[in-house]
């Protein structure tokens with residue numbers, strides 16, 4: 001194993017300064033630590049963000065501010081999240097890997113890893129979150145739609161790290177649904193669907209795992225969800241479709257409509273409508 005130095009900054013300024021090198025950032029470490037120990041990440045510098053206090057969940061008017069190091073378990077146990085961010089709450093309950101991953105894995109780490117079929121990216125896009133990035137130059141705010149640039153590619157510049165994700169709370173009268181296809185209880189998602197349903201006007205569903213970035217789709221009629229989703233997916237250029245060991249792009253495209261319908265039905269049921 002290659003030797004590397006680990007720094008534990010205690011302030012954001014200190015962290016930003018340390019990231020001017022080729023340092024690897026460690027959040028909860030569930031992806032980075034195994035990669036480091038296997039020698040897959042070639043670096044002499046590691047910056048662990050664990051002592052920055054980025055694990056708070058703070059209400060701020062109509063927004064809930066999630067520190068980048070908020071864990072899945074915090075989303076599950078927070079009454080505030082359950083009440084005002086029901087979709088992220090539901091999403092976190094379905095993360096596999098057991099109690100260790102739910103405690104150790106962070107929302108910010110998953111967002112920065114930008115894996116197309118992970119649970120977090122499509123949920124943040126569905127919720128129209130805003131990403132707060134810190135560097136020695138100050139704070140940069142990036143709408144989540146611009147944050148995901150491609151598969152495993154987020155808009156993080158050299159020396160920058162994610163400090164916070166500002167998520168608009170679900171307004172009264174709005175409902176949400178979240179559904180994912182996975183092949184076994186313990187497996188990662190294949191295709192995910194996150195639905196936001198306003199009291200009037202068009203619902204939206206955001207699909208993860210079919211393209212290199214989450215795909216937000218407006219649904220003029222919820223009873224034509226499958227058709228609308230199929231149409232949008234057929235317009236994705238081949239090079240932007242997502243395949244991995246779990247399923248190829250054709251399979252993902254075929255199942256996405258049904259997964260979207262299930263998320264929409266959940267949101268309709270939460271509103272008290274007969275799906």
Ligand SMILES: Cc1cc2nc3c(=O)[nH]c(=O)nc-3n(C[C@H](O)[C@H](O)[C@H](O)COP(=O)(O)OP(=O)(O)OC[C@H]3O[C@@H](n4cnc5c(N)ncnc54)[C@H](O)[C@@H]3O)c2cc1C
Nearest residue numbers: 027028029030031032096097105106109110112118119162
């Ligand atoms: C057994 C197991 C089961 C899993 N099951 C699921 C599942 O069901 N669904 C799912 O979606 N995911 C699943 N995951 C993935 C899990 O969600 C991620 O591993 C976790 O959320 C990543 O967060 P982390 O803080 O551990 O990231 P880390 O491993 O610390 O980092 C991941 C990446 O993000 C970067 N990074 C981390 N934090 C920041 C930051 N604040 N600013 C800038 N860059 C940062 C790191 O440099 C690295 O590139 C599973 C993982 C394991 C190991």
